[in-house]
Amino acid sequence: MSAENPNIYRRDTDILRRGEGLPVTPRDLYADNHSLEADRRREAWNRHKADGNLTVVWSCGDARVIIPNPETTVSIRSIATGSPSDAYPYTRLMESPGVKNIIILPHFDGETVKPGEEPTGCGGLGEKKVQETKSSKEVSEGNSVVRYVKQRVKSSDVLLQACISATITNENTSKNVLAAAQDHRDGTIIPIAAFSDRGRRTISAINLRHLFQGQYDPKIIYQDGIPSLSEDEIPEEFRAYLTLHRKNLEELYKVEPDLVQLQKTQNPTIMALSTDPRPFEVRFPALTASPNTLFKLSVPRTRIDSRISIDDQSLNDALDQTEYPVAHFSNLNTIYIETGDFDRSKRVADQLILNEWVHDWINEPSHQIIAAQTRDGIVSRISTIY
Numbered sequence: 568m569s570a571e572n573p574n575i576y577r578r579d580t581d582i583l584r585r586g587e588g589l590p591v592t593p594r595d596l597y598a599d600n601h602s603l604e605a606d607r608r609r610e611a612w613n614r615h616k617a618d619g620n621l622t623v624v625w626s627c628g629d630a631r632v633i634i635p636n637p638e639t640t641v642s643i644r645s646i647a648t649g650s651p652s653d654a655y656p657y658t659r660l661m662e663s664p665g666v667k668n669i670i671i672l673p674h675f676d677g678e679t680v681k682p683g684e685e686p687t688g689c690g691g692l693g694e695k696k697v698q699e700t701k702s703s704k705e706v707s708e709g710n711s712v713v714r715y716v717k718q719r720v721k722s723s724d725v726l727l728q729a730c731i732s733a734t735i736t737n738e739n740t741s742k743n744v745l746a747a748a749q750d751h752r753d754g755t756i757i758p759i760a761a762f763s764d765r766g767r768r769t770i771s772a773i774n775l776r777h778l779f780q781g782q783y784d785p786k787i788i789y790q791d792g793i794p795s796l797s798e799d800e801i802p803e804e805f806r807a808y809l810t811l812h813r814k815n816l817e818e819l820y821k822v823e824p825d826l827v828q829l830q831k832t833q834n835p836t837i838m839a840l841s842t843d844p845r846p847f848e849v850r851f852p853a854l855t856a857s858p859n860t861l862f863k864l865s866v867p868r869t870r871i872d873s874r875i876s877i878d879d880q881s882l883n884d885a886l887d888q889t890e891y892p893v894a895h896f897s898n899l900n901t902i903y904i905e906t907g908d909f910d911r912s913k914r915v916a917d918q919l920i921l922n923e924w925v926h927d928w929i930n931e932p933s934h935q936i937i938a939a940q941t942r943d944g945i946v947s948r949i950s951t952i953y
């Protein structure tokens with residue numbers, strides 16, 4: 568463990584109170600966010616931002632996703648890396664001078680990798696697969712995760728989803744984009760294709776015709792397992808980042824030798840909705856000391872006139888996604904909502920609770936919604952509001 572690369576994984580805390588079976592408290596979260604370790608990580612993140620050295624990682628909200636190199640990462644989370652097609656709310660964030668490049672990172676379960684078959688393991692991609700077997704009319708357009716997946720997730724195939732999202736992102740920004748996939752069982756990241764110069768230059772481990780031009784055939788794409796760019800094919804600007812992640816994983820295995828088994832199923836106790844681009848690992852070191860604890864969804868901020876705000880479509884997309892964790896995870900006892908303004912966080916909670924899945928959930932004993940105000944990654948106000 569060096570000063571440059573301190574081990575971010577520790578097991579010296581039980582902030583989640585698993586031993587007591589109680590939910591996390593606002594006081595615990597506040598203390599974690601104001602700890603010396605959180606200060607150190609925020610300072611490191613701010614330094615990388617000032618140096619223009621941050622990588623945007625767009626991944627699924629799944630609690631098992633292991634965010635690579637949190638101190639140099641801007642984290643965007645959405646179910647199955649779904650992205651709006653008619654508006655692109657993250658362009659301003661991606662174009663900001665602190666950001667160097669972008670990785671689109673959906674995930675799969677390494678145990679499902681078989682020659683000639685597409686791997687599975689992401690619940691959102693699984694829902695897309697179900698929808699692809701039905702006619703469009705059969706898939707109800709109500710307000711829920713079904714609507715979100717139908718409109719925002721492009722494909723049920725993890726590589727196709729990565730490459731389509733990477734292409735759209737590259738068309739919408741001047742930054743270079745890597746399409747990759749994470750095996751959430753062991754944290755490995757597999758680089759698949761790189762897109763640069765707004766799509767004019769691409770390098771890919773698969774013939775993109777097989778993905779994009781109606782010639783998709785898992786028997787060809789996965790004939791030798793998951794296709795991967797070789798080390799010298801990976802654009803140099805991404806290489807050091809991926810190497811550092813591999814080193815961090817080695818540290819994680821030392822703390823969690825049973826990682827592959829622990830990552831088999833997800834059942835987080837917390838779901839978080841956040842407008843903060845810093846990963847939770849930077850701002851809540853104790854809470855995130857081991858993976859598979861938090862389901863996270865990003866809410867994009869937009870500039871309306873000169874004010875930073877949340878547009879209705881982006882908020883509805885985020886709220887619709889909450890149905891998935893609330894409906895699926897029996898251990899979920901806390902919904903945590905943070906924006907730059909405490910009253911706005913409260914209003915998001917008020918809107919969230921109108922949805923029937925949250926309305927029923929909050930009536931269970933020991934279930935709670937916590938709202939917070941966070942600016943520059945620092946929580947200044949936090950309390951339980953439901």
Ligand SMILES: [Zn+2]
Pocket residue numbers: 627628629646647674688689690691692
């Ligand atoms: Zn997923």
